[in-house]
Amino acid sequence: MQTNWQIGSLFGIPLFLDPLWFLILGLTTLNFGLAYQQWGTVAGWGAGLIMALLLFVSVLLHELGHSLVAQSQGIKVNSITLFLFGGVAAIEEESETPGLAFQVAIAGPAVSVILFFLLGLIATVIPDSNLLHEMTGDLSRINLVVALFNLIPGLPLDGGQVLKAALWKITGNRFQAVHWAARSGQILGYSAIALGFIIDFLTGEFITGLWVILIGWFAVRNANSYDRLTTLQETLLNLVAADSMTRNFRVVDANQTLREFADLYLLETTVPEVYFAAADGRYRGLVGINDLRTTERSEWENQTLQSIVHPLTAIPTVMESSSLAEVINKLESEQLPLITVISPADTVAGIIDRGDIVQALAQRLNLPITSSEIKRIKEEGNFPPGLQLGVIAKSVEK
Incomplete structure (x- = not known):
């Protein structure tokens, strides 16, 4: 459930506030307000509040640095959120090369360093006797601290992203680098x-x-999240359609009439099934139950299944060797309930739905997903909200 509050947008990027942001806003105001009491009570507390707000403006500009560089690479930025520990830009995909990933990572600290120099320069032209001189100098130093802190070499900090880019360049393996x-x-x-x-x-x-x-x-919590996410991304690329497909379909005679098909198969079950028609040892295509229902019943005795099947070349398919990331992207982009898997011999090897994918991942990664949850996913045709496989697959399959 979304608990953050949207406060606007910049460069097409939605801006959000986490409710805990107000806690750190109050603490920061208290800290600066007490520090500026020599300038008077009203001026001191007013300056404290302004400094707290300017601190988060600096954080916002820091995150905009990452975001605008990512956008320049054609990567979508879903949001920027200010929260208890600063800010975070939700960048949808990884850069295509280590060099481009380094550019995105270093952009935030670079903005903070630029603010440090600019604000320091401004402070030098403001008289020492003015409160603005002290405020500008403090904000300048804070931006330097923000830059240096973020360059600590460990995820989720920017320094961790820089380290990842360097290791990716050295090893040639992005996942190992993460x-x-x-x-x-x-x-x-x-x-x-x-x-x-x-x-x-x-x-x-x-x-x-x-x-x-x-x-x-x-830091530990988010580093663990990066590690788990990367393991899931690797698994989506390493597992293929053959690892998760099932043969939960029926092969029927393409030469039988529509009436014979309906009497033999449709009357015996209320559970939707998948049917492929075959004749002379060859698959003719997928039987569309809706096509049967739209055919005049007076024609059922005369028409055969061959008249309503969808050839394999005309339906969404993947190969047995297709990665699960590719399968998920096809399911999501075309809003399919399931997809047909084709063997190297151009025959039907199996079918895959979202429940099959989740089950394969649960078995490979020992995820605590029950059979009843798998059944629900199959019935609803949606991935679990907590397992955003559509977004994750899109981020790794280009």
Whole structure:
């Protein structure tokens, strides 16, 4: 369920606020407001609120850096969200090369460094006796901290993305690069959690220690997500149609009349089935039940199934060797309930629906998906909302 609030859009990218953003807005306002009290109560708290808002404007510009470079590569950016730990740009696909991936990764820190220099330059021309001088200088330094922090080499930080691009370039394997960068993020995250406890124990700075622990937890959680997502992407490319297809279809005589077909097969079951017609040892095509229903019943005695079948060349198909990513993309883009799998001999090898795909993934990755859930997916014809296979398959199959 979407809990974020949309506050507008920039360059066609929707902007969202996480409700917890208001918590960090309040804490940031408190921090700066207390720091500026020498300028007076009203001026100090007003400046604190302005600084808190400008901090998030800086974060927004940082994320726009990533987003605009991604858009320049033809990659869709679904949203930018400001939340407790800063901001995140939801970029739909990976760049096509390590060099392009590096450009997207480094763009955010580059924007922050540019803001550091620009704001620092502005601060030098404002008199020291002016509150704006202190505010501009603080905001300049904060942008430098944002850039340096994000360059820490571990996912989900930008430095982890830079590391991933470098490892991808060296190894030639994007998936392996993500796994290694995610492992770096996990190590850094657990180290931050340990550091937070040490700060609490040795200094008594409970709030500081808790904040470091939360940042570490965030890093570990998201590094794990990157790792799992990459494993799923690899699996979608490694598993092929033959690994998940079933033979839950019937082969019927293409020369029988429509009446004979209806009496033999349609009257005996209320569960929709898939029928392929064959004659003389060859598949003639898929039997369209709707085509039968639209045919005048007076013609059922005279017409054969060959008159209503859809040839294999005219229906959506994939080869046995097609990756599951390709199968999913075809199912989703053409809004198909199922798809026919063709063997190298150009015969029907099987059929695949969304339930078959989820079942194959569950078996390969040991996912906790029950048979009743598989049955529901087959009946509803949709992937589970928590397993966005359509989006994931699109991101890896180009």
